Amino acid sequence: MVQYSYFPGCNLKTNAKGFEETAIAVSKKINAELVEMPIWNCCGTVHTLTSDNIMKRIAPIRVLSRSKKHIETLKESPNQVVTLCSMCNSTLRIVNNEVRKNQDTLDKINYQLEEDEEVYETDMEVKHFLEILRDSVGYEKISEKVVNPLEGLKISPYYGCMLLHPEEAKIDDEEMPDVLESLVESLGAELVMSPLFKFCCGSYHIVDQEYIVSSQVEKIVEAAKRRGANALVVACPLCAYNIDQQQKAMAKNTVRKSPIPVFYFTQLMAIAMGEPVKINHFKDHFINPEPLLKDLGLIGRKKTK
Amino acid sequence: MSYEYLKFGKEEKDFIAKIEEISGQNIYSCYQCGKCSAGCVFSDKMDRTVSQLIHLIQIGQKEKVLKSNTHWVCSSCLTCSVRCPRDIDVAALMEAVREYCLREDYEKIIISEISKEALDKLPNIALVSNFRKKTG
Numbered sequence: 001m002v003q004y005s006y007f008p009g010c011n012l013k014t015n016a017k018g019f020e021e022t023a024i025a026v027s028k029k030i031n032a033e034l035v036e037m038p039i040w041n042c043c044g045t046v047h048t049l050t051s052d053n054i055m056k057r058i059a060p061i062r063v064l065s066r067s068k069k070h071i072e073t074l075k076e077s078p079n080q081v082v083t084l085c086s087m088c089n090s091t092l093r094i095v096n097n098e099v100r101k102n103q104d105t106l107d108k109i110n111y112q113l114e115e116d117e118e119v120y121e122t123d124m125e126v127k128h129f130l131e132i133l134r135d136s137v138g139y140e141k142i143s144e145k146v147v148n149p150l151e152g153l154k155i156s157p158y159y160g161c162m163l164l165h166p167e168e169a170k171i172d173d174e175e176m177p178d179v180l181e182s183l184v185e186s187l188g189a190e191l192v193m194s195p196l197f198k199f200c201c202g203s204y205h206i207v208d209q210e211y212i213v214s215s216q217v218e219k220i221v222e223a224a225k226r227r228g229a230n231a232l233v234v235a236c237p238l239c240a241y242n243i244d245q246q247q248k249a250m251a252k253n254t255v256r257k258s259p260i261p262v263f264y265f266t267q268l269m270a271i272a273m274g275e276p277v278k279i280n281h282f283k284d285h286f287i288n289p290e291p292l293l294k295d296l297g298l299i300g301r302k303k304t305k
Numbered sequence: 306m307s308y309e310y311l312k313f314g315k316e317e318k319d320f321i322a323k324i325e326e327i328s329g330q331n332i333y334s335c336y337q338c339g340k341c342s343a344g345c346v347f348s349d350k351m352d353r354t355v356s357q358l359i360h361l362i363q364i365g366q367k368e369k370v371l372k373s374n375t376h377w378v379c380s381s382c383l384t385c386s387v388r389c390p391r392d393i394d395v396a397a398l399m400e401a402v403r404e405y406c407l408r409e410d411y412e413k414i415i416i417s418e419i420s421k422e423a424l425d426k427l428p429n430i431a432l433v434s435n436f437r438k439k440t441g
């Protein structure tokens with residue numbers, strides 16, 4: 001079994017527990033085990049776009065150097081740190097690319113890391129779990145493991161911004177991606193294409209400018225629903241929170257009364273591969289997906305038989 | 306038709322230089338095609354579109370730039386940066402305007418004014434990214 005050094009990021013320990021637990025369970029099934037780094041810190045969630053702020057670049061480099069240390073204790077592990085959160089993925093990747101090009105910045109950051117006896121040598125690669133599924137595991141192997149095909153689920157993939165932007169950190173083509181689409185199809189679900197697959201959900205404006213997020217979410221969800229989707233699949237905990245929570249608010253305050261549940265891609269995999277429902281932590285969702293899954297006979301079937 | 310006379314002196318040039326320094330972009334690369342504004346998913350919420358703001362930076366109109374809400378509505382989704390035909394990192398220019406404000410000892414969001422309920426409810430990923438973009 002290949003083991004990967006896995007960087008969780010802050011949100012997978014709080015709001016998105018289901019994302020992490022399902023990912024780890026699924027990764028063991030497909031022989032690409034995710035092993036959490038013993039020590040890690042927040043990557044900073046957003047990458048600084050300034051050219052002169054080195055402070056905001058230290059945290060990602062620290063993560064990379066700690067991951068390098070972690071790999072020495074793993075079996076058959078490539079020099080890769082795997083993330084599940086798309087914001088962590090882009091932040092780590094952009095800074096990794098920057099220090100590869102700019103030795104001066106790297107020296108300055110390493111000087112800061114010296115205190116903790118850490119040093120980074122630009123020899124790590126950042127990978128999103130979706131890339132591992134696509135490139136190292138392959139969709140065929142995933143569909144072989146499916147015991148409970150997701151028949152009846154009409155899923156619209158929503159990428160969000162950070163999986164596809166910017167150029168140097170994208171995991172797929174920025175205008176015509178197909179990684180989530182292929183995954184959804186290999187799990188036996190029906191695919192619904194929505195043109196707003198990377199229409200920004202409003203991101204961190206949820207804290208102080210909620211009106212921006214609510215209008216974005218309304219457009220995203222309506223576009224998917226109009227095309228027949230009954231669920232969305234995402235890879236970013238912030239997208240998931242925004243879409244989920246705003247739909248609930250919309251159902252309360254507006255005429256849009258039929259919200260659709262939001263899944264992480266690993267949750268769909270876990271359901272399809274017959275993992276226990278408990279690890280999905282559906283209780284953390286604002287729109288509970290369980291009624292839909294029960295209607296379609298995807299969960300709870302064993303008990304009735 | 307009325308005309309407005311624009312001043313273009315040291316203050317204006319300093320402003321342009323500062324924005325270019327923070328962002329690392331050449332502001333005069335922009336030839337105002339408007340692709341960033343057309344593709345921006347937040348254009349409807351901005352009082353000046355992205356390309357209008359860039360034009361104002363080009364002519365050094367600091368006050369008008371800082372009075373707009375454009376750079377505060379931008380959420381760095383980077384759609385504009387990916388699509389720019391002149392390869393300008395447009396989002397970096399927005400970040401530069403934000404940073405310009407924040408470095409002048411200005412806070413867009415005052416953390417102590419957020420209610421405890423909201424802090425408990427919101428995911429930490431939202432809080433961290435918000436504070437990193439909106440506090441100095």
